[in-house]
Amino acid sequence: MEASKTNFKQLIANTEGYYGSYGGMYIPEIIRENISGIAEAFNHYKDEGDFKKELAAAYLELSGRPTAFTPLERLTEHLGGAQIAIKNEGLNHTGAHKINHCIGQVLLAKRLGKKRIIAETGAGQHGYATATVCARYGMECVVYMGKKDYERQRPNVYWMELLGATVVAVEDGEQTLNDAVIAAFKDLIAHPDDSFYLLGSAVGPHPYPAMNTHFQKIVGEEIRKQSMATFNKLPNYCIACVGGGSNALGMFYEFLDDSEIQLIGVEAGGYGLKAGEHAAKIAHGKQGIFEGYSSYFLQDNDGNISNTSSVSAGLDYCGVSPILAHLYDEKRVMFSTASDDESIAALQLIAQKEGIILALESCHAMAEAIALAPSLSKDKLIVVNASGRGEKDLFITMNKFQPEALQSYIKTLQK
Numbered sequence: 113m114e115a116s117k118t119n120f121k122q123l124i125a126n127t128e129g130y131y132g133s134y135g136g137m138y139i140p141e142i143i144r145e146n147i148s149g150i151a152e153a154f155n156h157y158k159d160e161g162d163f164k165k166e167l168a169a170a171y172l173e174l175s176g177r178p179t180a181f182t183p184l185e186r187l188t189e190h191l192g193g194a195q196i197a198i199k200n201e202g203l204n205h206t207g208a209h210k211i212n213h214c215i216g217q218v219l220l221a222k223r224l225g226k227k228r229i230i231a232e233t234g235a236g237q238h239g240y241a242t243a244t245v246c247a248r249y250g251m252e253c254v255v256y257m258g259k260k261d262y263e264r265q266r267p268n269v270y271w272m273e274l275l276g277a278t279v280v281a282v283e284d285g286e287q288t289l290n291d292a293v294i295a296a297f298k299d300l301i302a303h304p305d306d307s308f309y310l311l312g313s314a315v316g317p318h319p320y321p322a323m324n325t326h327f328q329k330i331v332g333e334e335i336r337k338q339s340m341a342t343f344n345k346l347p348n349y350c351i352a353c354v355g356g357g358s359n360a361l362g363m364f365y366e367f368l369d370d371s372e373i374q375l376i377g378v379e380a381g382g383y384g385l386k387a388g389e390h391a392a393k394i395a396h397g398k399q400g401i402f403e404g405y406s407s408y409f410l411q412d413n414d415g416n417i418s419n420t421s422s423v424s425a426g427l428d429y430c431g432v433s434p435i436l437a438h439l440y441d442e443k444r445v446m447f448s449t450a451s452d453d454e455s456i457a458a459l460q461l462i463a464q465k466e467g468i469i470l471a472l473e474s475c476h477a478m479a480e481a482i483a484l485a486p487s488l489s490k491d492k493l494i495v496v497n498a499s500g501r502g503e504k505d506l507f508i509t510m511n512k513f514q515p516e517a518l519q520s521y522i523k524t525l526q527k
C-alpha cells in the first residue's frame with residue numbers, strides 16, 4: 113500500500129468550501145448573496161471556453177507569461193549539493209505573482225456585471241496589482257489601507273493613485289491591515305449589488321481560497337513543463353514562502369498528487385519566537401475563525417489576534433490559507449520558518465551569485481533551499497518559487513546594507 117492515496121487536487125477543486133475542518137463562509141447575511149454569487153460564477157466560468165481563452169490571453173499579453181524557469185548554476189556550485197532552480201514570478205507585470213489572481217477575479221467581476229472593485233492592502237502590493245487590473249479593465253477601484261500603512265507605504269499609495277484608484281486611509285483600531293479588512297467589508301455591506309471584493313491571497317471565506325488557488329495554479333503547470341524541458345525530470349522539492357498562501361498553492365497545486373515530490377512552505381520567522389515577533393501561523397498559531405474563514409491564526413489564549421512581524425511586508429499577516437492548513441494536517445505539505453536575518457542573507461547571496469534581486473518574501477523560500485541543498489545529492493532538484501522581485505523593498509534593504517547612503521540620498525530629495 114502507498115502511504116497516501118488521497119486525491120488532493122480533486123478534493124480542493126470540488127470543495128464546497130471546507131478542507132477538513134478548515135475554510136467555510138463565516139460572513140454577515142447581508143453579503144451572503146454577493147459572495148455566493150461569486151462562488152456560483154466561479155464554478156460556472158472556470159471551465160467555460162470564452163472565459164478560459166480570455167484568462168489565457170491576459171496571462172500572455174498583460175502579465176507576460178510564461179515566466180522564466182532559471183537554473184541557478186553558480187549558487188548550486190557554491191553550495192555543493194542539490195541542483196537549485198527558480199520559477200521567476202518576479203518577471204510578471206507589477207513584479208509578483210499577485211497579478212495572476214487579480215486578473216482572474218477582475219474577469220469574473222466583469223462577467224458578473226460589477227462596476228466597482230473593493231480591496232484592502234497592508235504593504236500596498238495587493239492594492240497596486242488590483243489598481244493595475246482595474247485600470248486595464250475599466251473598473252472603479254477603492255483600496256482600504258490602515259492609516260499607519262498608508263503613511264509608511266507612501267510609494268505604493270502613489271502608484272495606486274496614479275493608476276486611478278481611490279485609496280482610503282483607515283483611522284480605526286491599530287490602523288493596519290486588519291482594520292483595512294473591516295473597512296473593506298463594511299463597504300461591501302453598504303454596496304452589495306454593484307461591488308466585487310477582490311481578495312489578495314488564498315484566504316477569506318469560500319470561494320476565495322479555491323478561486324485564487326485556481327487562478328495561481330498556472331505557476332505549477334508551467335514548472336512541470338519547464339522542469340521537463342530543462343532537466344528532463346520533475347523537481348524533488350518545491351519550496352515557496354507562505355504569507356496567506358497564494359504563491360505556495362499556485363506552485364504546489366499541480367504536484368499535490370505526485371506524492372514523491374516534497375512540498376515545503378516557509379513562514380516568516382521574524383526576529384524572535386515570542387508573540388508579535390514573527391508571522392509563523394502553522395508553527396505557532398492555532399485554529400480559529402477570523403475574517404470569514406476557519407484556519408490557523410496567531411492568537412492569544414483568549415482568542416485575540418496577535419500582532420505579527422516580518423521584514424517582508426507580504427508575509428506579515430496573522431492567518432493562512434485553510435487549504436494549506438488542511439494539507440499540513442494531512443502531512444502533504446511540510447512547513448519551516450526563515451528568520452528576517454536569514455532572508456536578508458539569502459537576498460545578498462542570490463544577487464551576487466546569480467544577478468537576481470528577489471523580493472524579501474521569496475528570500476524566505478530561498479533561505480530554506482540554501483539550508484537544504486548541501487545535505488542532498490547532486491542528482492536532486494530543488495525548485496524555489498521566486499514569488500516577486502526585490503525593487504519594491506529598496507528602502508528596507510538599502511537601510512540594512514547602506515543606511516548612511518540612504519539617509520544622505522533622502523536629504524538630497526529634501527533640497
Ligand SMILES: *Cc1c(COP(=O)(O)O)cnc(C)c1O
Nearest residue numbers: 313355356357358359426473500
Ligand atoms: C504578497 C506576496 C507574498 C505573500 O502572499 P502569498 O499569498 O502567501 O503568496 C509573497 N511574495 C510576494 C512577492 C508578495 O508580494
